[in-house]
Amino acid sequence: QSALTQPASVSGSPGQSITISCTGTSSDVGGYNYVSWYQHHPGKAPKLMIHEVTNRPSGVSNRFSGSKSGNTASLTISGLQAEDEADYYCCSYTSSNTPVFGGGTKLTVL
Amino acid sequence: EVQLLESGGGLVQPGGSLRLSCAASGITFSGFAMTWVRQAPGKGLEWVSSISGSGAATFHADSVKGRFTISRDNSKNTLYLQLSSLNAADTAVYYCVKWSGLYSERPGHFQLWGQGTLVTVSA
Numbered sequence: 001q002s003a004l005t006q007p008a009s010v011s012g013s014p015g016q017s018i019t020i021s022c023t024g025t026s027s028d029v030g031g032y033n034y035v036s037w038y039q040h041h042p043g044k045a046p047k048l049m050i051h052e053v054t055n056r057p058s059g060v061s062n063r064f065s066g067s068k069s070g071n072t073a074s075l076t077i078s079g080l081q082a083e084d085e086a087d088y089y090c091c092s093y094t095s096s097n098t099p100v101f102g103g104g105t106k107l108t109v110l
Numbered sequence: 111e112v113q114l115l116e117s118g119g120g121l122v123q124p125g126g127s128l129r130l131s132c133a134a135s136g137i138t139f140s141g142f143a144m145t146w147v148r149q150a151p152g153k154g155l156e157w158v159s160s161i162s163g164s165g166a167a168t169f170h171a172d173s174v175k176g177r178f179t180i181s182r183d184n185s186k187n188t189l190y191l192q193l194s195s196l197n198a199a200d201t202a203v204y205y206c207v208k209w210s211g212l213y214s215e216r217p218g219h220f221q222l223w224g225q226g227t228l229v230t231v232s233a
Contacts, residue, residue: 036219104154
C-alpha cells in the first residue's frame with residue numbers, strides 16, 4: 001500500500017487559515033469515510049485531531065476541521081496560533097484492511 | 111490517568127533481536143485492539159503491526175512480516191513487539207498506540223499514543 005500524498009510543508013501567519021491536503025485512491029481515502037489526522041510535535045506523542053473525516057475528539061479545538069472530496073481529504077486549521085506549529089499526518093483505512101499514513105506536512109506559523 | 115508506556119528500546123547490532131513492551135493503564139485493555147507505529151529519523155509515520163483485543167488476530171506490514179511478532183498479555187495489560195533480523199532500516203522510534211475498536215482489521219483510527227521508544231540498529 002503506497003503512502004498517501006501530502007504537501008511537504010505549509011505555512012501561515014497567526015490568525016490565518018491553512019488547509020493541508022491528503023490524496024489517495026479509491027482503495028483508501030476515496031473508498032472509506034475513515035480518514036484521520038494527527039498532530040505531532042517532535043519529541044512528543046502524536047495526538048488524534050480528526051477521525052472519520054470530520055469528527056473532532058473531545059478536547060480538540062474547533063479551529064480544526066476535516067473534509068473529503070473524492071480521493072482527497074483535507075484538514076483546515078482556522079485562526080492559526082503559534083502552538084499549531086507541528087507536523088501533521090493523515091491516515092486512511094484501506095481495502096487491505098490495514099491503515100496507511102500520508103508522508104506528513106510540516107506546518108510553520110510565521 | 112490513561113497512559114501507554116513503552117520500554118525495551120536500545121542499540122542493537124544488525125541481525126539482532128529486541129523485545130519492546132508497552133504497559134497500559136487507565137483503559138479496559140482487552141477491549142481494544144493495539145498497534146505499533148514507527149517513525150524512522152527524518153521520515154513519516156509507518157504502521158507496523160496490529161493485534162485484536164483478544165490477541166487471536168495479528169497483522170504486520172509487509173516491511174516487517176516474518177521478522178516482527180506482535181503479542182499481548184491481557185492479564186498484565188501489556189503489549190509486546192518481538193523484533194528479529196533487524197537491519198538499519200528498522201531504526202526508528204516505536205510507538206504503542208491504542209486502536210479505536212476491538213478489531214484492528216475493521217475501520218477505525220489510532221486513538222491514544224505512547225511517548226515512544228527508540229530502537230537503533232547499528233554495528
